[in-house]
Amino acid sequence: MLLLELRKHARLAAKRHPMFEKNKFGKFFMYFMKLFWAGYFIFFGILFGMGLSEDNIVMEPYHIFNKGILIILIIDFLLRFIFQKPPTQEIKQYLLLPIKRNKLLNILLLKSGADGYNAFWLFMVVPFAFITILKYYGITGVITYCFGIYLLMILNNYWYLLCRTLINEKTIFVLIPIIFYSLLGVAEFVLEHRISTFTMNLGEMFIMSKPLAFLGVLVAIALMAWINRVIMVRNLYAELSKLEDTKVKRVSEYKFLERYGEVGEYFRLELKLLFRNKRTKSMFRMGCFLIIMLTAMLFTPSYEGAFGKSFVGIYNFAILGILMLTQIMSFEGNYLDGLMSRKESIYNLLRAKYYFYSFAVIVPFILMIPVIVMGKISLLTAFSYALFTTGFIYFIILQLAVYNNKTTPLNESLIGRQSTGTGFQSIISLLSFGIPMLVINLLRITLGEPASLWVLLIIGIAFTCTSNIWIKNIYVRFMKRRYKNMEGFRDTK
Known part of the structure; x- marks a missing residue:
């Protein structure tokens, strides 16, 4: 009942939000x-089912798929950092009511699993x-197999939640x-x-409805949820008491930037x-973390193909931006309001952001040097x-400076409110994630590997060298919308 009540409150809060009417397109x-x-995904499922059935005569198609299920779980784990927000909700106001905090956190974890x-x-x-089972x-075999995979995804969800909570606390x-x-x-x-053999046998046990397989995954889910609960209780008390604000270890002034x-x-x-x-931290x-993980993936045999190398390579540079x-x-x-009090401050702010994240691509480049030396990708x-x-x-993403008009809290995480993006934010975010691979693969198909890389290099140099021009254009368009945007920022503080 409490779960249903909290979900109802969340829907009402979304409808009563000042940006509700402005966000319908998004x-x-x-x-x-x-x-x-x-x-x-349905297309890929059919493709895998028919392709593995026709091309392989040594093993059953579902055995091959199950041997690679760990790769799917790793991809799912990484994608959750990009697409899935932490399962937070506005529980701060409920802490004043006669409801146990542990019960609220249990509902939080249940909501995450569902x-x-x-x-x-x-x-x-x-x-x-x-197609294959x-x-x-x-x-019956189809249903039990799909249910077993679903349980593995729930387990992966709690594993992701544990890692993200800990990483948010300390980078180490x-x-x-x-x-x-x-x-x-x-x-x-x-x-x-041995690992792929284990996952193959586990998948077959799902198909054959073996209770031991389901019981083992359920126990792992319960254990992971309990660990998450312990850590979240500790972090919740720390955030409520504002322990992070009581100590200042050091203050960096970055005086070398004054010049x-x-x-x-x-x-x-x-x-x-x-x-x-x-x-933001x-x-x-x-x-x-994602840069490190993507770099590590280049060392594995799973990403020897052209598609795998291009996927990991381009997002290794772009993911932080x-x-x-x-x-x-x-x-x-x-x-x-303070930024708008100075002439052209937004223009210089946009330039500084662009320079910072342009310099940041040096980090994945350095991490990829061993991969380049090994010959897995070329210089x-x-x-x-x-x-x-x-x-x-970055040209695509920075267009959001014109249209973003919702304030994101700086220091709230576990008990903070969640904010949904505007329609343009949703569109440009998806474009910035999908267009690179589309452009790279189209160029590779039409021009071949070496020529496509030179075309990408020329496009990148052209946009990079003309950055002051299109950043100026973004600034001019922002100033035309400044009052509308400032109203949105104030409404959502």
């Missing part, structure tokens, strides 16, 4: 994209199961998933594919925004992807 577009990706995102992979698994085990905890997946990789190749004038001042403001506020840590710059001006909405590929990111991809 919601429609998000529903459209969900239907699009559902159809995309999230529809956990079932999204079934759009691919269900058609695959009907139905003829051997009937509809990024080593937990890195070490965990590294050990799985070592176990897979050193112990003669660069007003742009240097806004560069310094960006650094302080990232490293002195809880939410958490997002920045998450971006760094996609995470942070899609919120451009939303964090500044907390103090936009031209790395330069092309880096400049394509600083040029074309």
Whole structure:
């Protein structure tokens, strides 16, 4: 009953939000994209089912699929950092009511486990199961197999929630998933594919409705949920008591930036925004973690193909900008009135942000040096992807500076309110995530690998060298909408 009541309150809060009427297009577009990706997953499920059935005679198609289920779980884990927000809700006001905090957190975890995102992979698994399993085990085998995969996704959800909570608390905890997946990789190749054999047998036990398989996954889910609950209770008390604000270890003034004038001042403001506020610091840590994970994926045999290399390579450079710059001006909405009091301050702010995230691509480039030395990707590929990111991809994302008009809290996380993006934010975020791979693959198909890399390099250099021109254009368009945007920022503080 409490879960239903909280869900009802959340719907009412969304309808009563000042931005509800202005955000209807964004919601429609998000529903459209969900239907699009559902159809995309169904297509891949059919493709895998028919392709594996025709091309393989040594093993059953579902055995091959189950041997690679760990790869799907890793991809799902990484995608959750991009698409799935932490399962927070506005529980702060409920803490004043005679409701136990532990009960509220239990509902929070239950809500996370019942999230529809956990079932999204079934759009691919269900058609695959009907093609490959139905003829051997009937509809019962299909249902039990899909239910078993769904339980694995719920387990992956709690594993993601645990990692994200710890990473938000301290950056050092990024080593937990890195070490965990590294050990799985070592176990897979050193112990003669024991991990893939285990997942293959587990999938077959799902198909054959073995109670032990379901019981084992359910116990793992319960254990992971309990660990999450313990950590969330500790973090909740810490945030309520504002323990983080009682100590200041050191204050960095970044005085070396003074020589660069007003742009240097806004560069310094960006650094302080990232490293002195809880939410921005958490997002920045998450971006760094994803860069490390994507770089590590290039060392695995699973990404030897052209598609895998291009996917990991381009998002290795772009992921930090996609995470942070899609919120451009939303964090500044907390103090936009002060920024607007100075002439052309927004223009210099946009330039400083662009310079900061352009310099940030040096980090993934350095991390990829061992991959380049090993010959897995070429130096031209790395330069092309880096400049394509600083040029074309950032050109797309920075357009959000004109349309973002919702304030994002700087220091609320666990008990803070969630904010949904505007329609343009949803569109441009999806475009910035989908267009790079579309452009890269179209160029590769039409021009071939070497020529496509040179074209990407030229496009990136062109947009990078003309950045002052299109940033000026963004600034002019922002100033035309400034009163509308400022009204939105004030309404959503």
